[in-house]
Amino acid sequence: MLPETFTAQYLSQLELLKLRSRRAFLGTRQGGHISPKKGHGIEFSDYRQYELGDNPRHIDWGVFARTERLYVKRFQEEQDLSVLIILDTSASMATPPGEGKWEMARDIALTLSYISLMEHDSVMVSAPGRFHSPSLYGGKAIHALGNLLRDLKPAAVENLGFELQRAISRIRFPGVAVFISDFLMPFETIQRSFNMLRSKNLDITAIQVLGQSDLDPLKDKESAIAIDSETGETYEIGLDASTRNEYATLLNTHNTKVREFLKEARIPLATALTTDSLPRFIQEDLTETGLLG
Amino acid sequence: MISLFGSTYGMLSPWLLLALPAGFAALIYAYLKRGKGERVVVATLLLLKRLKKTASARKDFLPPPRFYFELLLIALLALGASGPVQEASGRKIALLIDNSFSMNSRPDPDRPSTLFSEGMSAARHFIETEEPSSLFAVYYTSPALSGSGFESASEALKRLPGIKAVPAPDNLESALSKLALESGAELIAVVTDRKPAASAAKDEERFKFLTFAPPATNQRNAFLSGIVLSRESLGRGDFSVKIIPGYSGEKTVDATLELGAIYKPGEDWQRIASKNLKLGESSSEAVIFNSVPPGALAFLATLKTSLPDVLPEDNFAWVGQSPRGEKIALVSELGPGELGLTQIPSVEFMHIPPSKLPEYESLGEAYLSRPDTPSSLIFHRYLPDRLPIRNTLFILPQGGESQGSGLFELFPSAQSPQITRWDVSHPINSYLNYPALTLKVLRPFKPLPWLHELLNTSYGCALAAGEKNGVRYVVTGFELLPYEGKSSPLTSVLTLNALKWISDFALNSGYSAPFSAFPAREGQQVNLVSSGTSPAISRHSLKEAQGFSQTGLYRIDEGSSSKFTAINYFENSESELSRKQPVALPAGRATADRILNRKPLTPFLAQAVLALLVLDLLVTAILGRRKHAL
Numbered sequence: 048m049l050p051e052t053f054t055a056q057y058l059s060q061l062e063l064l065k066l067r068s069r070r071a072f073l074g075t076r077q078g079g080h081i082s083p084k085k086g087h088g089i090e091f092s093d094y095r096q097y098e099l100g101d102n103p104r105h106i107d108w109g110v111f112a113r114t115e116r117l118y119v120k121r122f123q124e125e126q127d128l129s130v131l132i133i134l135d136t137s138a139s140m141a142t143p144p145g146e147g148k149w150e151m152a153r154d155i156a157l158t159l160s161y162i163s164l165m166e167h168d169s170v171m172v173s174a175p176g177r178f179h180s181p182s183l184y185g186g187k188a189i190h191a192l193g194n195l196l197r198d199l200k201p202a203a204v205e206n207l208g209f210e211l212q213r214a215i216s217r218i219r220f221p222g223v224a225v226f227i228s229d230f231l232m233p234f235e236t237i238q239r240s241f242n243m244l245r246s247k248n249l250d251i252t253a254i255q256v257l258g259q260s261d262l263d264p265l266k267d268k269e270s271a272i273a274i275d276s277e278t279g280e281t282y283e284i285g286l287d288a289s290t291r292n293e294y295a296t297l298l299n300t301h302n303t304k305v306r307e308f309l310k311e312a313r314i315p316l317a318t319a320l321t322t323d324s325l326p327r328f329i330q331e332d333l334t335e336t337g338l339l340g
Numbered sequence: 341m342i343s344l345f346g347s348t349y350g351m352l353s354p355w356l357l358l359a360l361p362a363g364f365a366a367l368i369y370a371y372l373k374r375g376k377g378e379r380v381v382v383a384t385l386l387l388l389k390r391l392k393k394t395a396s397a398r399k400d401f402l403p404p405p406r407f408y409f410e411l412l413l414i415a416l417l418a419l420g421a422s423g424p425v426q427e428a429s430g431r432k433i434a435l436l437i438d439n440s441f442s443m444n445s446r447p448d449p450d451r452p453s454t455l456f457s458e459g460m461s462a463a464r465h466f467i468e469t470e471e472p473s474s475l476f477a478v479y480y481t482s483p484a485l486s487g488s489g490f491e492s493a494s495e496a497l498k499r500l501p502g503i504k505a506v507p508a509p510d511n512l513e514s515a516l517s518k519l520a521l522e523s524g525a526e527l528i529a530v531v532t533d534r535k536p537a538a539s540a541a542k543d544e545e546r547f548k549f550l551t552f553a554p555p556a557t558n559q560r561n562a563f564l565s566g567i568v569l570s571r572e573s574l575g576r577g578d579f580s581v582k583i584i585p586g587y588s589g590e591k592t593v594d595a596t597l598e599l600g601a602i603y604k605p606g607e608d609w610q611r612i613a614s615k616n617l618k619l620g621e622s623s624s625e626a627v628i629f630n631s632v633p634p635g636a637l638a639f640l641a642t643l644k645t646s647l648p649d650v651l652p653e654d655n656f657a658w659v660g661q662s663p664r665g666e667k668i669a670l671v672s673e674l675g676p677g678e679l680g681l682t683q684i685p686s687v688e689f690m691h692i693p694p695s696k697l698p699e700y701e702s703l704g705e706a707y708l709s710r711p712d713t714p715s716s717l718i719f720h721r722y723l724p725d726r727l728p729i730r731n732t733l734f735i736l737p738q739g740g741e742s743q744g745s746g747l748f749e750l751f752p753s754a755q756s757p758q759i760t761r762w763d764v765s766h767p768i769n770s771y772l773n774y775p776a777l778t779l780k781v782l783r784p785f786k787p788l789p790w791l792h793e794l795l796n797t798s799y800g801c802a803l804a805a806g807e808k809n810g811v812r813y814v815v816t817g818f819e820l821l822p823y824e825g826k827s828s829p830l831t832s833v834l835t836l837n838a839l840k841w842i843s844d845f846a847l848n849s850g851y852s853a854p855f856s857a858f859p860a861r862e863g864q865q866v867n868l869v870s871s872g873t874s875p876a877i878s879r880h881s882l883k884e885a886q887g888f889s890q891t892g893l894y895r896i897d898e899g900s901s902s903k904f905t906a907i908n909y910f911e912n913s914e915s916e917l918s919r920k921q922p923v924a925l926p927a928g929r930a931t932a933d934r935i936l937n938r939k940p941l942t943p944f945l946a947q948a949v950l951a952l953l954v955l956d957l958l959v960t961a962i963l964g965r966r967k968h969a970l
Contacts, residue, residue, distance in 0.1 A: 139383035231384045264382040271378055275385040282385050290391055297387040 049193040052154050052325055058161065060326065066163045067340045068128060068223045068250040094118040128168040129182070129222030131249065132156045133214060134196075136174040139231055140256070141201035142276040147321040148258040152227045153196050154325050155254055159225055161189045162339065171217070174199065175210035179217055203277045207232065211240050215247055224249035225338065229256055230305055237305055241312060251314045252338045255302075258321040262298065263291065341427065349941075352423030359421060363414035371407055409956065413949055420945035425938040430473030432490050434525035435463055437480040437503055438532035440510035441914040445533070445561065445651040455552075456505040459531040462552035464500060466529055467493050477523060481532075482508035485515045490525075507653075507891050507909030510534070517926035520546065530923075537922040547925055560589035562619055562645045563654035563915035566626070567908060569639065581629045583641045583657060587619035588916040594646040595619045599629050601636035605895055605902050609640055609870070619645070621918075638893055638904040640870060654915045656872035658893040660904030667713070668839065669730075671697055672720035679720065680822035684836070687843075690714050694722045716842045720821060723747055731812040731842035735820055736783045748815060749786040757782045757797035766794050768805055768814065768837045777830045783817040791815065803834075805841065809862075814838045865897040869904075 097106060097117035105119040134156045141149040160170045160183070169182040172192060177199065183192060204210055218224075224244050230237055230253070244251050265271050270285035286294075302318075309316045315336035319328045333339045341350040351357070382388065443456035467476055476496035479487030480503045488499060512532060519528050529548045530536075536549050566584035585597060595617045600609035613629045632639065638660035649655065667688045676682050676689035692700060717732040727747060739753050762774045774795065784800030787793055791813070795803035805814045820835045866880050871892035891909045895902050913921070 142381055142383040229383065231386055233386065258383075261383055264388065265380060268378070268380065271380040273385055273388055274379055274381045276381050276383055278385075280385055281379075282389060284388055284391070293391055294387060297390050301387060 048190060048197065049157065050150070050154060050197070053157065053161075053193075057326060060330065061158060061162050062165055064162050064329070064334075064339045065166055066128065066130060066159065066168060066223060067337060069337060094120060128163070128166070129218070129220045130159070130163040130168050130170045131218055131222065131224040132159055132170065132172045133211070133224065133226045133228075133244075134172060134174050135207075135226075135228030136177045136199060136201045136204070137207060138201055138203040138276040139229055143258075143260050146258040146260055148229065148256055148261075149201050151319055151321050151323075151325065152229075152254075152256045153199075155256070155319065155328070156225075156227055157189070157193055157196060158325070158329055159338075160192055161186075164189050169222075172196070173214035173217070175207060175214045176204035177202070179214055203279075208236055208239055212243055215243050218247055218249070221248045222250065223338070224251045225254060226251065227254045227256060229258075229261060231257075231261060231301075234301070234304055234308075238308060241309065241314060245312060245314075251312075252333075252336055253309055253314055253316045254333070255305075255316060255318045256321070257318065262295070264294070348427045350425055350427055352425060354422055356422040357418060360415060360418040363418055364411065367407070367410055367414060371403055409952070413952060416945050416949045416952075420942045420949070424941040424945070426941055427938050430471040430475065431526040432475050432477070432524060433470065434477045434479060434487075434519050434523045434528045435467070435496065436512075436515060436519060436528060436530045436532075437463060437478065437500075438482075438510045438512060438530070438534070439480045439503055439505045440482045441505070441507045441654070441909060441911060442510070442533055442651065442917060442920070443505045444653050445559070445917055447650075450648075454505070455533050458552045459533075459550070460500055460503070462550045463529075463531050464497060466550055467496050477525060478503075479515065479519065479523075481510045481512060481515045482506050485511065485518060507911075509911050509914055512923050513926070516547070516923065520926045532923065533917075534920050534923045537924045549923075559650050559917040560587075560591075560593060560645070560647050561651045561654070561915060561917045562587045562589075562593060562595055562643050562649055563651070564641060564643055564657040565910045565912055565915065567639075567641055567657035567659050567906075569659040578631045579634050579636075581632050581639050581641070581659065582626050583629070584626045585617060585619060585643055586912065586915060587621060588918045589621065589647075590918070591647075592618055592620035596644045597627055598642045598644065599632070600640040600642070601633060602638050602640075603633070603636055605637070612636075638906065640893065651915065651917060652873050653891070654909070656891070657908050657910075658870065658891075658906035659908075660893060660906045668716045668718060668843075669700075669714035670718045670720060671722055671724075672718070673722075674720070678822070680824060683823055683825055684839070687839070697724065716839070727808070727811075727813070729809075729811055732814070733838050733842055734813065734815045736785060736815065736817050738781055738783050738819065748788065751784040751786070751800055754782045754784060754797075754799035756780060757784070757799045757802070759802075760796045760798055762795045762803075763792070766792065766805065768803070768834070768841050769794055770837055771833055772830060772837070774830075779818050781818065785815065785817050787815065805838075812842050814842055863898065867895040867897065868892050869895050 094107065094110065095118065097119050101119045107118050107120050110116070110118045134152060136149075140152055156172060160172065163170045164183060165186050167184070169184055170180075170188070170192070171182050172180045172195075178195070180192065180195065224247075226240070226244065241251065241253070260266070265273065265284065265286050268286060270283070273282045273284050274280070275282075284290075306316055315338065317328070317332045317336050317338075319325075319332065329339065341348050343349075437459065439456060443459065444454050446452070446454050447458065470476075470493065472493065474493065475490035476493060477487055477490045478496050478499045479485060483506055488496075510532065512530075512534060516528065516530070519525065527548060528546060529550055531550050531552070536547065563586045564583060565586045566582070568582045570580055570582065581599060583597060583599075585595065587593060587595075596614055597617055598614040599612055601612045602609055612633060615627055615629075617627070638658060641657045641659075643655040645655075667690060669690045669692050670676050670679070670681065671692045671694055672679065673693065675691045681687075681689050715730065717728050717730050718735070719732060720735045721737045723734065723737065724747070734748075736748070736750060757779050759774050759777060759779070762769055762772075779797065779802065782797060782799055782802055784797065784802065785804075787801050787804040788806070790808050791804040791806035793801050793804050795801070800817075802817045803815070805812070807813070816838070820831050820838070823832060823835055825832050868880075868890065869892070871890055891907050894905045894907060896905055
């Protein structure tokens with residue numbers, strides 16, 4: 048069952064979208080994406096000189112008539128796309144409760160999955176440290192995926208890097224990878240994670256989901272004992288106007304560093320705030336990254 | 341107790357100051373606890389731990405400004421709870437003002453200020469220069485000792501303008517004695533023109549005679565000490581005016597005594613006679629003006645001297661008379677002839693049988709105020725239901741058991757009562773030798789409170805007289821009639837004395853101030869038409885007149901009729917200024933505690949706390965709005 052956000056109108060809008068990859072990947076089945084493989088597709092690609100053994104049915108007799116030379120037609124192979132959606136289900140994605148960060152990330156994952164499945168792509172959803180779905184095919188698989196994600200509750204992940212590596216190791220065929228997270232983790236972890244994905248020659252897109260509490264974690268409080276949702280570590284802190292400004296600067300610096308790394312790695316980044324509208328984010332921001340079209 | 345800025349401060353409950361360190365400790369603990377703050381789960385401490393600066397509450401105890409504000413509130417509340425007071429000690433002082441007649445004298449005859457005004461200035465200065473925390477009870481001596489309770493200096497000063505000099509004696513000795521024993525004052529300050537007796541002059545601890553303008557070095561005062569308008573006999577003969585002049589001073593002085601008369605209401609005085617006199621100390625020889633005009637409504641005697649007079653107010657005397665002749669109504673079963681009253685010359689008696697009395701009463705005041713109606717009444721062996729509004733002689737019914745007539749409580753008749761005592765000073769008892777009087781039958785009675793007992797017997801009151809609302813009444817329990825003249829000299833003289841006393845003639849000759857009730861009744865208009873040195877005032881209601889103590893000639897109007905009534909003041913002790921007796925100070929003294937005036941300061945602290953809290957609320961509201969706006 049899909050969340051309430053997935054209204055009939057929203058789904059009809061999604062059906063107009065298509066997941067795109069910046070590169071051609073070999074698929075396992077016939078699908079809607081151009082395969083690097085040339086073969087028996089129906090789309091004309093180009094000509095080449097006739098070689099002994101070519102199928103005489105592919106000889107373009109019109110060109111022969113004009114040029115008295117034998118040329119055969121070449122055709123594009125259209126195959127499915129492997130889509131890997133990595134969904135950060137660590138505790139930080141659901142802190143504070145009720146803010147909607149986890150729900151936003153989950154809905155983005157479901158949206159991308161729906162689009163892919165409707166295009167007959169294979170979708171694999173991985174929640175490092177929690178679960179790793181099999182490859183899913185067909186539009187009906189979205190409901191099973193919706194149920195799976197509905198029952199999933201973010202929780203602390205002990206070693207995100209190790210779990211991510213495990214998730215990536217399951218990938219058999221390269222394709223598109225979408226990493227959905229708040230990326231509020233040490234830069235080294237982010238770097239390592241994306242490098243692992245890059246090593247698999249995936250077409251990676253990063254989607255950062257942030258809540259209002261990420262922008263001002265101790266809003267309206269002068270002081271507090273902050274508890275890390277992942278580790279449980281406590282930290283006494285007092286906040287005044289200057290420290291809040293300093294925190295904003297730190298957050299901006301961190302995000303800038305991540306953005307610059309991803310830019311250098313040619314990995315598009317889209318940032319979704321919990322206050323954003325999901326349809327708008329999907330149709331505008333994600334489209335802008337080139338992931339959807 | 342500590343002294344600070346000229347005042348003394350203390351606390352009623354100093355132990356409550358322990359709340360201060362307790363409050364401080366609680367506040368510090370609260371702020372230390374507050375610094376830790378509540379536990380908040382955040383997504384990650386990744387960035388928070390990188391913050392270089394944190395609010396001071398997280399690290400060392402460096403409280404924010406609000407801490408000091410809350411500290412100030414706790415300090416103010418603890419101070420307020422301890423009951424701070426500003427203490428000041430002072431004394432209780434009774435201030436006795438002599439406002440008797442002699443205080444009207446002028447220390448300097450050429451200046452208008454009187455001893456009384458100078459004395460009030462001295463009293464004011466005394467109050468203003470005493471310790472601020474002292475309490476004052478202001479008293480005045482005349483006509484009777486009156487005063488307030490102890491109050492602050494400012495309140496006492498407000499009372500002074502309400503005290504006026506009145507024509508009355510000072511009664512200083514009794515006033516001082518009463519204050520010394522009952523007032524509870526530590527000091528009695530006296531404003532008077534009399535000096536303390538030499539023997540008591542050193543008693544400065546208890547009494548302080550305020551000094552003010554010294555009396556004139558030569559206190560010459562000529563005065564009148566009596567005036568009488570009389571006829572040769574009741575209702576017959578020529579009128580004469582007898583005036584008694586006096587003088588107090590070192591030398592003899594030439595004086596002129598003038599007699600004026602008015603014949604119609606509203607007219608000016610007409611001088612009808614004068615005599616030149618030589619007045620000296622102790623001279624009190626009466627001057628008689630014989631054969632004065634019989635038609636005059638009132639007479640004014642004025643004494644003028646060749647030398648300045650320090651107290652001119654006592655140089656005037658008035659006497660008035662009714663224009664009516666003597667006509668007395670007799671309410672009796674028997675007529676005037678049967679009762680021998682026709683033997684009394686120049687008095688007309690009108691017989692009213694008791695059964696006809698209601699007819700006359702129903703005629704109302706309009707009839708009674710006519711000049712031809714009787715001015716006085718005799719009720720012979722008959723009592724009306726209520727007191728008549730005319731001067732009345734009641735001869736009580738004999739026989740019968742005890743009864744209350746509504747007017748008097750009557751006891752059973754007694755045979756041959758013994759006379760026990762009588763009042764020789766009353767005019768009705770003039771020329772009477774009561775021991776020679778033998779009473780055969782007496783109807784004793786209980787006199788009303790305003791009736792003065794003139795003759796008492798072994799069985800009770802036999803004769804009483806009094807005045808109520810300007811009307812005179814005589815009540816006798818034994819038979820005066822029939823009038824037998826020389827055959828019964830005692831009862832005849834008593835009858836004539838009583839009739840003279842209730843006659844209209846005697847009533848309007850004059851009253852002496854101070855009086856307990858103005859001689860007029862409700863519905864009558866009181867007009868002061870002549871008043872010596874004071875300006876004459878116009879109409880006043882009876883209620884206003886009750887508050888008067890001004891000597892002069894009054895005209896009492898009722899409907900179309902008028903009569904003149906004189907108010908005089910004759911008191912030698914007040915007029916003989918050069919022979920003022922020193923004041924003997926009382927010996928007894930009640931304990932007087934020094935007062936401790938404590939002014940609580942808690943209200944001020946509470947107001948300060950309230951103001952700070954309101955300010956805090958306003959500042960919080962304003963800052964809150966700004967935050968939202970940003």
